[in-house]
Amino acid sequence: MSDTFETKTPNRRAFLRGAATAGVGAFAAGSAGAQTPDPLITETQEWAQSFGDGVDATPYGLPIKYEDDVVRRNVEWLTADTVSSINFTPIHALDGTITPQGCAFERHHSGAIELKKEDYRLMINGLVDRPLVFTYADLERFPRENHTYFLECAANTGMEWAGAQLNGAQFTHGMIHNMEYTGVPLRTLLEEAGYETAGKWVYVEGADASSNGRSIPMEKALDDVLVAFKANGEALRKEHGYPVRLVVPGWEGNMWVKWIRRIEVMNAPVESREETSKYTDTLANGISRKWTWEMDAKSVVTSPSPQSPIKHGKGPLVITGLAWSGRGAITRVDVSKDGGKTWETARLAKPGEKMALTRFYLDVDWDGEDMFLQSRAMDETGYVQPTKTQLREVRGLNSIYHNNCIQTWWVRPNGEAENVEVS
Amino acid sequence: MSDTFETKTPNRRAFLRGAATAGVGAFAAGSAGAQTPDPLITETQEWAQSFGDGVDATPYGLPIKYEDDVVRRNVEWLTADTVSSINFTPIHALDGTITPQGCAFERHHSGAIELKKEDYRLMINGLVDRPLVFTYADLERFPRENHTYFLECAANTGMEWAGAQLNGAQFTHGMIHNMEYTGVPLRTLLEEAGYETAGKWVYVEGADASSNGRSIPMEKALDDVLVAFKANGEALRKEHGYPVRLVVPGWEGNMWVKWIRRIEVMNAPVESREETSKYTDTLANGISRKWTWEMDAKSVVTSPSPQSPIKHGKGPLVITGLAWSGRGAITRVDVSKDGGKTWETARLAKPGEKMALTRFYLDVDWDGEDMFLQSRAMDETGYVQPTKTQLREVRGLNSIYHNNCIQTWWVRPNGEAENVEVS
Structure with a gap:
């Protein structure tokens, strides 16, 4: 159990109530104390009326069909042939x-x-x-x-x-x-x-x-x-x-x-x-630098992001992402909602482990306005993930590899996100 | 890196040499200093002469066909119907x-x-x-x-x-x-x-x-x-x-x-x-006991075992298994080769984590004789996994559930193993 989460709302019990009152919540129960059973709970449910699959159906289990968009994807124009390519x-x-x-x-x-x-x-x-x-x-x-x-x-x-x-x-x-x-x-x-x-x-x-x-x-x-x-x-x-x-x-x-x-x-x-x-x-x-073996500390917000837009409107929002370093454990991740002007320290799901991915969360109350989301990783050597500008100052623009710069997603009021650069 | 492994052979460099000299090793290089290239390395290799699959072949990756026996299995006679059963x-x-x-x-x-x-x-x-x-x-x-x-x-x-x-x-x-x-x-x-x-x-x-x-x-x-x-x-x-x-x-x-x-x-x-x-x-x-919620500390040797026999004969052998406790972290696992008469403390791959599986290893030099393999888990509460006899003394023979007794595999000189009881 993490003790580090601090709710941004004064009353934990009302965590989503504000959202519901504002009309963007999805609760069937409209007000406190009301008992409004959801039709899907009380009406006939196909899945509750008949047997499902037996234990011999899937000797090796596979993802359910509804998740068939969670797959590796390749980019056709990236390389000449798929046998020498990436997904x-x-x-x-x-x-x-x-x-x-x-x-x-x-x-x-x-x-x-x-x-x-x-x-x-x-x-x-x-x-x-x-x-x-x-x-x-x-x-x-x-x-x-x-x-x-x-x-x-x-x-x-x-x-x-x-x-x-x-x-x-x-x-x-x-x-x-x-x-x-x-x-x-x-x-x-x-x-x-x-x-x-x-x-x-x-x-x-x-x-x-x-x-x-x-x-x-x-x-x-x-x-x-x-x-x-x-x-x-x-x-x-x-x-x-x-x-x-x-x-x-x-x-x-x-x-x-x-x-x-x-x-x-x-x-x-x-x-x-x-x-x-x-x-x-x-x-x-x-x-050219001869060898670049170690991967520098880096992070990215995975959601919200262009493929994972906000669909629930303003109010409570989980911002999450991944951080890692080739030089040891991640010790801290900061998140910015304004393109790097101000930063908040994110919650690490577990203490960072050497050369392993670290999951971070920032639980916020989104005001529904534009966000320029960034994350910034720090590792146990004291290294801080650089901005694009800082990285270009050192490395120029001729590189292909080893880009560990801070990434920006522009999240719009409608919840959709886009890959952008901020100066 | 684990520092706790102690090789059972005096000279780490000769870890498998003894086995090779005894005729049960699988090395192509027969003696120190000899350079005997393996035919499979130098002759024409189909997989080294042509392209493999491209990155668009498997949007969701699956196990390779050679591993198609590593699957969940159910036991038909265990229940009347597979929809109310287990694998x-x-x-x-x-x-x-x-x-x-x-x-x-x-x-x-x-x-x-x-x-x-x-x-x-x-x-x-x-x-x-x-x-x-x-x-x-x-x-x-x-x-x-x-x-x-x-x-x-x-x-x-x-x-x-x-x-x-x-x-x-x-x-x-x-x-x-x-x-x-x-x-x-x-x-x-x-x-x-x-x-x-x-x-x-x-x-x-x-x-x-x-x-x-x-x-x-x-x-x-x-x-x-x-x-x-x-x-x-x-x-x-x-x-x-x-x-x-x-x-x-x-x-x-x-x-x-x-x-x-x-x-x-x-x-x-x-x-x-x-x-x-x-x-x-x-x-x-x-x-009947009314509630039994917590799963007591338990362990089992997963290899060698009846479905994972020893095929390489005597000499260096990795004994491995899993330990767990519903009351917290595993602190120690002992392994016996003689049905519980003597015990050696196994190496934990990582420090035990609360209510999670812990992998243990015991690296031995097998003499090729019969073994009665057992493992015994201990958790952070001080609880020690009981023998079958100890468990029966407390619980009798009417139970179906919550059996956490020490398991025994009889490993024979031919490397095959069998589920047995020792008194």
């Missing part, structure tokens, strides 16, 4: 912090492949005492850990560098998911192979046609990287790297190599296609 | 603590009904200042909370009273799931209606034909009960009460009323069909 998590329609695998976004470099556990092999070679090849069954014999981490694509919010572009939190910030992983620390497997002290890097590649090779410093590899085979309790989905993927907490998503098949211990980074032609940030002077 | 979570095949909604068990009294958000109403009446009817949209305007809780059916493990019956953790202990819920505290809605001081109980009913009415003391209703509309981030599944269910942390599952439509504030319990003809425990003297 987006419907964060505008979710709550809490866990992302169900079914809703978790996908990014592929050469499509999602089907790889059986029986065919699966993981090689560790290079600067090691003895190169090893592990089967899936081998991996299951090493001590496991469980951790909940977010994965954010380096390109998330990338279209915003040039200004407000995509209209919806799903499209501006939906290249992210947050799951509870079960796996073996990479450190354990490197120790099993006997990594040499000359080994300062690991080069990791996947079994798909792209191989998506990435170099990771040994310090990170020995710290918190996992070789994971479960997410949210069950096997990884095909599109997330079944049967085994790398989990690189807090670092850009493309390093979380899927269908991982080989880890080579090296004395230098490979500087592969995937870490030179992509995922680097070109600054205003034309020079 | 079981495949806990033997899951890891971590979150139960995906698709795998989470179902129990219905008259089948799973389809109820649209637009048609949904929740009435609060009885001893209140003003009876109210809430729409789904109304509920979304109140301050929300997020909490991860287990739900266990009172009948979970009930077949074990008479001895070892069902062969598999899914069937003996699978009437349980653990999800992150988003909802509004019931306290908030009761305050909105203005509950009277004479109101000592709430009577809660669902919109299905059974209505499954249950009485809950006001003290619990005002404490941590949630009116929940999301689980693991997304909408509840139809079979778990879409669009709204009650969450009653730590208490027996049948009180978590699904498709909740009415909450009446009363001065006494109703003593309805669902709380008199069922869910009571008849003791040895023929007298």
